[in-house]
Amino acid sequence: MQITQSLHAAILVANLEQSEYFYGTILGLSKVERSLKFPGAWYEIASFQIHLIVSEKIVPDMVDSEKWGRNRHLAFSVTDLDAAKQQLISHNCPFQVSASGRAALFTQDPDGNIIELSQVQLN
Template identity: 65%
Template sequence: MQITHCLHAALLVSDLEQSTHFYGSILGLPQVDRALKFPGVWYQVGSFQIHLIAAATVPSDRINEDKWGRNRHIAFSVANVQAAQDCLLAHGCPIQTSASGRAALFTQDPDGNMIELSQG
């Protein structure tokens, strides 16, 4: 087997409208068309996609409340982590800076899915 690249990650969300606002308006990801019939929204990030799939409930699997980066998360590269932090705070999003000291922070979508934003 030879895996050549990653295609997408799927995240469960309980409120598609609220999640669409977070990923589309706050994070600024471009939405792409999808042919599937079940409720969801797809976003493009370079050659990679994020698939939001509507679910009645979204179980929390957070195992470390103190260090968000030690939980399951998806990571995005940003041009300026300070600008990303300012944007998130302006929208009332929770943040936690990376404990490693690198230019990175963590936030959560409306369902508690962890998101890493790393400068690079």
Template identity: 55%
Template sequence: MKIIRYLHSSILVSDLEKAEYFYGTILGLEKVERTLNFSGVWYQLGDYQIHLIVDPNLIVNLANKEKLGRNYHLAFEVDNLDEMLERLESYDCPIQKSSSGRGACFTQDFDGNVIEITAVG
């Protein structure tokens, strides 16, 4: 027996409408159909999915508020980091550049979940 593929990650969100705005409108992820009977939204990135699941009592507790990348997070690669930074700024999203000096930054969704945005390799 061996694990052959990574399928998805789930993120808890407190407000589905706000989460859809962040992940769909701000980040521009592609929403896909889902057939489950609980509140949530799925997004497709290549062979990988992100599942947003609603928890109205969600409390995100960051271990390190000074260095967002040292918390649990999702990481996305973009083809134009400067354009993504401009986009995040235009929506007043928090931005923390990577302290390593590499082409990357960290932001947070409306619930405080951390997202890493990295330039193509």
């Protein structure tokens, strides 16, 4: 087997409207069309997609509430971490600065899914 590309990650959400606001407005991801019949929404970053799938039952799975980065999470690169932090603050989103000292922070979507935002220096 040779894996050639990461295509998408699926995230279960309870309230599609709240989740679309978080991923589309707060994080600023681009929504893409989908033709599936079950409730959900797809967002895209470059060639990678986030699939929000509505579920009646969301099971919280945070195992380390003190250090969010030690839980399951998605990680995104941002160009300006301070601007990302201000965006989260302006929308009253919870966040934690990375305990490692890296230029990164962690936030949670409305269902508690953890998102890492890292400022990565491009060479």
